[in-house]
Amino acid sequence: MLKSDGAFISILGNGLPAERFYISEHSNDDSFQGGDWVRENVVSGPDGLRLDVTATGNPKKPYGLAEVSVLGTYGYGRYETIMRPAKGSGLVSAFFTYTGPYFGNPHDEIDIEFVGKDTSIVELNYFHKGKTGNSARIKLPFDASQQDHLYAFDWKPEGISWYVDGKLIYQTPVNDPHLPKNAGRLFVSNWTGKKELQQWHGAPDFGDRGSAYYSCISYTPLGENTRRCADIFQPGTQFPAAGE
Template identity: 40%
Template structure:
């Protein structure tokens, strides 16, 4: 099936054939399927505010999903690298041309390899605007030969003084929760983190614990997944949750740094505030 053909009158894109009914179903199509037995990668620190090309280990999503609950198409031109040192990576949401058959163009970047238990950090500025969602999360699902497992930070642009935290485990969408941050996540960069361990999940904002769940009272995702960041907007089915973006909505989420380290390791993290912004991927 052809979608948003004709920006130049010639270019055509094919939509993803299999669609999941969850936020991160968008993430499936870029990488070839693999199994949870694949060896997860080790610690890494990626600074996005150093200018130049995208750091090693990341790739940009470029596809569309036909499901009506997504009003956005992922495009490479919605992922903007700063041309100078110190500028963050920008993910844009903007109106799509009429031939796109979707209302908006959005941006998404994904980690090439899986990660598993450990400590995750992102330094980012959330995107404002009714109906706008910007995020930091881990995901795997049926496209990769797995049940749907996911751990989320999702910022709803209609109220960026809060964050929505959520998880999926073995394909089950588990109850999410609104957390008051005590600041405006769209006003500037803040550090968000979570600890993912076999017996617990703990979310943090600027080093402060904001929510915790523990096994066996709560299900904990246990399948290695990939890290994603994105900006998008949903359809009428998400209206009660995120609001609805107006036709002229434009917004941007900014990312300075993402880092990960497995349990029991000592490796540089975004929270170390390294003076050199150069990427330090292993």
Template identity: 35%
Template sequence: MTEIARYRRLHVHVAAGIMFAVSIGGSPAFAQQGATGKSFVDNFDTLDKSFWYISDGWNNGDHQNCTWSKGEVHQADGSLELGFEKKKLGARDYACGEIQTKARFGYGTYEIRMQAATGSGLNSAFFSYIGETDNKPHDEIDFEVLGKNTDEVQLNQYVSGTGGNEKLVAVAGGADKSYHDYAFIWAADRIRYFIDGKLVHEVTDTSKIPSNAQKIFMSLWGTDTLSSWMGPFAYEAPISMKIDRVAFTAPGEDCQFPDSVLCTLD
């Protein structure tokens, strides 16, 4: 899909590419070269800025109609909100929120409990990514809820900049109506995607499985130009993507919290 290819990903500001890797405890996940991240669970009782990098002051290219802003990243009452609102910043008329890990993570289980934003032209995303700003090929694994239809989520992988692996999966009750659990388990020979603890998709073609250690991202952003993919942009009022928990578990380690998909696997 050419519009998606256009959007991927100038992504990380150069400053983020030179940050030191920091982790929140657990055992190392040295599944790939450069994977320094350890197992963690973050319930966002606070926002640990030694672990998370807050994107601020730039955008990802002409396709994006908002500027990343630390003012759109809010932690309160045990949750994180990434906002989107009409606010002139730089060359953009809107401001939006994104955070990313400073460490890179390899094979393992990636999990988030989140409530997506509503609105055509918006994208609520949980994904792993590495690319040119880190002197690596563009590898990526995605969950993306497109606000034009929040009854489904799009799954995707990129390997050395090649995508085209999109799959739409239903989210019971709507991704924007309540919190849902999303997870992917990444191994050298397969990726398994889960929604609310149920396996919804499996990739076993190794040519479609990334191999480079990646950072973990969460973001809410909008577009005026990618309408055939994300729908016509239609802003009504400030809105946010809400995150209750995010976690990574290294291969071979036990599940870290009762609702983890790892607790239910054989």
């Protein structure tokens, strides 16, 4: 069993506790992102956590991006979020686990992503040692940018299962060699990429700002039964987040 920190649930809004969260604030010169992570683009308020991509007016770094991670490392178990992705070509809203060379590990990752040019599709992916598995693009019966929904994945040694509003939408193949094997950090982000990624996410077309919203994040270790985002999710409504 992977070494992991314990269960948590964070209802987001009106401040991010420093003992739980880290706000990214650094340059992305050597990455595929189309700008730097900007602390001021992470805004906590009554609608939960708002992550902004903003136009900077700087042609060398035209956009400011937003990313928050949960301190600690997390392994097998159930990961949940209540979120509303950003709408607009060029935007990518994500909920994912990641570890890599910076943390002394190979690149392992599990993703839930929305590309803002079509927020009726959720993109699911996973990596082991930098190699991707059988990724999927799932058509949803709604526009995810219009209201909050519950997104989750169960990560077990034998596979990964993804859920939307409690319904199973995708599972990894049996005996998949690309299943992640290393515990990682949990992230939420809203970003746009450099020009070479526009074939995927589209050319930026979202005005001065594109915003994604997250009102709850939770983790339950494998084999445990703890409080999670599903316990507070109200289908068809926007969750009024406040406090932790």
